[in-house]
Amino acid sequence: MIPAAFDYTAPASLQDAITALVDGGEDAKLIAGGHSLIPLMKLRLAAPSLLVDLRKVPGLHGVERQNGHWRVGALTTHTTLQTSELGVVSTVAGTIADMQVRNRGTIGGSLAHGDAASDLPAAMLITEAEVTLQGPDGQRSVSAADLFKGYMTTDVGEHEVLTEIRIPSLDGWGYGHQKFNRRSEDWAMVGVCAVVKASGGVCEDVRVGLTHMGSVPLRATATEEALRGQELSPENIATAAEQAAEGTHPPTDLNASVEYKQHLVRVLTRRAIADAVGAG
């Protein structure tokens, strides 16, 4: 549990951080809360030659309301998200691991790491959030839908820093979150988050996000399509939820087969939408 040797720098500005990444070559890595990277390094599954720590970079913390969305700094901790009023994002953040992890782990680190079992990526999909990436050649925005490319692979470039996340506020939407794990502090075996916009008992719009049902977070589009425009009755919700596993290829382990996870995702989708309707 001792990592290979590495260099460390904590630049005081975003520009210096980007420069350090460029100068550090391909084995330079950014570190934020360290709760994904450090364990990998201790197991020697990752061996970066240089860690560029963002902790001294100003302006990367905090949650603020701007017009119809929330601007969330990349170094905002899960605990801060949990205690803010971000609807489904706050609820999801409150289920991440344990309090020690939530106090250190950051939203930017989690999204850039792109672990399919992490909770926040699916919440970004259904809120249709955007991230800002700052690199040597300037700044760009990427939607959550385009951010997650594959297993532990995101669109964040080698020399880019994920600086902020813009989350539409979804005022008036109901939301629900169902996380299934064996122990309360475990990663999700399957997670489902849902947001529903209802009008007179009818589903005006619905978005359902799935965690750990593939190598990237997914939207349950078949379920969404089946429910959109329908009356939000328990029967209609159940029928729509039956399609939640469509097209999924979930990773498996000793405690979860493909069949079991696809079953779970249908059950949890029904419950998450029901929660969203109840909370809306």
Added chain:
Amino acid sequence: MSDLGGPLPMAWVPPGVEVNNPEHWPLARGVVRHVGEAVAVVVGEDRYAVSDAVEDVVVEYDPLPAIVDPEAAIAAGVGGDLVHEQFGTNKVHEWSLPGGDVEAGFSEADVIVERRVVNHRIAGAPIECRGVLADYRAGSLTLYTSTQVPHFVRLFMALLLGLGEDHVRVVAPEVGGGFGQKLQVYGEELFACWASRKLGHPVKWIETRSENMSVAHQGRDQISHVRMGAKRDGTITAFHVKILADFGAYNMILTPLIPSLGAFVMGGCYKIPNVQTDITGVFTNKCPTDAIRGAGRPEATQMIEVTVDQLAHELGMDPLEIRRKNFIPKEDFPAATATGVIYDSGDYHKTLDKLMEHVDVAAFRAEQAQLRERGIYRGIGFCTWTEICGLAPSRITGPAGVGVQAGLWESAMVRVHNTGAVTVYTGTSPHGQGLETAMAQITADKLGVDPAVVEVIHGDTSMGPEGRNTYGSRSLATGGEAVAKATDKVVAKVKAIVAAELEAAPEDIEVSGGKFSVRGSPDKGMALADVAGVAYIGAVPEGMEPGLEETTFYDPENFVFPFGAHACVVDVDPETGKVNVVRYVAVDDCGNPVNPMLIEGQIHGGVVFGIGQALYERVYYDENGQLTTGTFVNYAIPTAAEMPSLETDRTVTPSPVNSLGAKGVGEAGTIAASAAVTNAVIDAVRPLGVDYMNMPLSPMRIWEAINQGQGASPEGGSRS
């Protein structure tokens, strides 16, 4: 490394039983037989540099077939896939404990229930992994090691390194949990000593969690075919158990003995005239198994208590009624069981009655029915159990008896200092249980002093007498009794001194209010410090040696047999299979309590250990022999969030074996809990067509069982 020493010891030589025992070298020689088996040692001056150097060790392996499934392994013969070619079989040994005539018993039965009971492999998982510091200098070795058994480690380090025992000192400092895993003599201890001698430097080794999960011995891993027969009225006539025990790749210090410990109590707390246990040990390409908290008795209890429930269901009887009908009545104690084991004391109705004060079964059944209508599947499970502990009687456990190559007595030395301060040396090796407090209480009570002035020293072979360490819930019943006996000797001398000083007869001296005084004259008396002054500085009576220090080696006449009645209430989510433990009530009887708070602590920890096995924890090797549960991410120890607030109560039935009337309690909760949980889960999902399930009761397995429901269970059948 020819001077490294070895092979590592296996200390069970049962008379008349052949045990295939391969040489177990601390470094693999030619063949690596399980993931984690050491192949090289790297020593350096800096932990970081050593970690880098380990990365540079490149080993080329020629793949061999992985022998993982114990049932396939035992079927393999000459020419098949064998863990140790030289034996021509994967069988380690066969051992039977017959009692009565089981076939005659089954012929009297109206109903026979058969089940295949799987007790899966688990880890000890102490929060403190192992750690070793060896310091060899000037011909003497000092070894600090995180162990339960410093005295055994000293003996074997001396033997394996060719040193005199007098030149080996082993210290077990404050140890952060053992759970049986540290009842062992490990190759890593030997490496550190060897390297220190070789290099003339102290050498330290600190284990990582991943190493602990793959190398430190594991537990359970038995597949048993059980048959229980009963008359229509519920009277159990026979119980026959055939255990296939997966020992992994090697026999460690007591590996093949472990299932036998269960055989000694295979009748549980029931009066069953015919009980037989047949054990077959088998090698596989996995980490060796050995004693893990309960060691054979949780497995036995699971077989008995789950099968009794199955039998009750088959007979249409209440599960508590069948238990009460078959309890050994309290008049029978000391009670000889069918296999010849003598239970020391028991009152099983009393603990169950006490449990019923906490659990209203009729109200529960009404609530259960209501909840089911709302789609909530709640179940209740019971476990009424006894076990064998206080591991001692040398005449039974030793070479001529069961075959353990050690006397399992226990020692204590009590020293009253000049000032009246007291030091107690125990040969046991407490590692987190709080035994220091209990032992100090025993001595303090007898000497009329505050327990705060009594210091208990343990786990250092250079201090106090030779000892036999801590395991098998033995430390109070053997070590505590040794402390009591050594203190009694001191008290006798104190009384003689006081009698002489006060011109009275020793038999008239009593201790009260912190003083030794003549009965009836409490004002005139001597405090312990005054007596010590006479013993060391003043004039002791004619013919008496000076000083105030006594030693005892205590070897009891029998084991002790704690017992209890536990109830577990669970909710099972019928859609996901997830279990929520709603309530757990434990009524235990461990004889006279010395320190109730310490007993509570042991029961709490033990119950969580058993719930952990039933619902969460599992060591798993895939078909390639790869360990897939090597960290706490996938080896799921329950956390506080998964546990209900445990409810505990106690009855007191003293043991006649020792003067304290005490029994063991360190393993009790673990022995009881997994069966109570299993019975509760089965009770919850019976309406969904599930009659029987084996652990681990993971959500997916329960979901699968519910899916298969409405028919015969996949794990066993029954006939009437």
